[in-house]
Amino acid sequence: MGGDPAGKIDHEQHDFALWEKRVDALLVLSSSAGLMNTDSLRRVLEDMGEEAYEKMSYYERWISSICQNMIEVGAFSTEELATKMEIIKSRGATYGDAS
């Protein structure tokens, strides 16, 4: 993306939401645990293609990449992930209820 044409820089700042901080912590801790590293994070991010930059937020791309990395390294299976996600959705309608 370096050198590509782009618009004006937006100086808006938002506070990080709890779920975003947890994603950040998940990268640090899964890296310390030897399950992934910055390069493997980036490899999946780059595989997502440009469209992901338009449609997903920063930490949405990160959790997607971390999840993909965990499956590839065998930390959990796609079945376990799917089952877990269904259970979480059934807990409630907001992040606070479900987490």
Next chain:
Amino acid sequence: MPHDHHEPLSPSGHPYRADDDKDLSYWQVMEIAVRELLIEKGHISATQIQDQINTMDARSPANGARLVAKAWTDPAFKYALIEDAGQASRNMGFDIGPMHLIALENTEKVHNVIVCTLCSCYPRNLLGLPPDWYKSRAYRSRAVVEPRKVLSEFGLEFNQKIQIRVHDSTADMRYIVIPYQPAESEGLSEAELAKWITRDSMIGVGLPRAPA
């Protein structure tokens, strides 16, 4: 009870990101799932997550400012910082992990700016998490091709005789800018000077300024 319906602001005065008060998103479900599975499998613990968030929240540009203020007042330290910024930072008690850190000195003739065109590499151990604009497509794309125009959007105009150097960070190599010390701040103590050193001045998109 009366209830005001102003735009909600966080304790620090920033608006909450729009999706914070909406229904549980797919990606939030994924975050919870990944976290819980890693905990259940014994790879990480819930305490570690909380500790990591606390550590992250405690980091702020005040750390970098202390480093720069010391460099401004102690020539031997500045030399050590430029020689090996990682070791000099560790010697001051900052945990900067295994990353390589390079300190870039701004002078009368050279102004340094940092960017990460690949993603968002940033000296977060010394400055906290990067600002949103640092991670934006606009900054990452343009900083390397039209730095003077980008700097002008931050309110900085440099004489053409001043060389602008843009440094592209990587996962293993991070940079921090040692801003050029303003003449008006000469003679102040290290603690006083630290108040002049802003986050943006250590990224290279701002200049040190007298505390308000």
